[in-house]
Amino acid sequence: MKVHLKQIPNGDTLRIEGEESAEALGLDEVGASPVGPLHYCLDVGVSEDGLFATGTLRLRVRLQCVVTLEYFEEELLIDPFVIQKELHGRELVDLTPEAREDIHLALPAHPRSKAASERSPFARSATHVESAPTAEGGSPWGVLDQLKNN
Secondary structure (H helix, E strand, O other), rough: OOOHHHOOOOOOEEEEEEEEOOOHHHHHHHOOOOOOOOOOOOOEEEEEEEEEEEEEEEEEEEEOOOOOOOEEEEEEEEEEEEEEEOOOOOEEOHHHHHHHHHHHHOOOOOOHHHHHHHHOOOHHHHOOOOOOOOOOOOOOOHHHHHOOOO
16 A cells, blocks of 8 residues: 555545555464455545545455354454554655554454354353342342351
């Protein structure tokens, strides 16, 4: 995702949309695989000594479930994607490192497929949770009050 500053109208923003290969994102380092290209839609502009970009990034990835060990696909959506980058006299700016960082942060630390989440005993709603035993007074603290330290 390279932007040439001469493409950006003076005092305005430039909308860039497209697809990039996801190979440069280094997803294999974190156990994910891109299923398709990285889709982006960004508004890019220049302010004083910096370049700013806002918009969205979308990428479909293949992950391995930590519960079932089966592979599943998930779509990552970075919305909003926002960066400010100093120019240091450059005319061509590459936004790939910032996109890579945001995508890595959006990946789940412990990926779980929908099937694993539905089978998990922790996925039940609060209405299915059994209530704690109560003392005769009806207070859950009553059971603790009945304990005596020797």
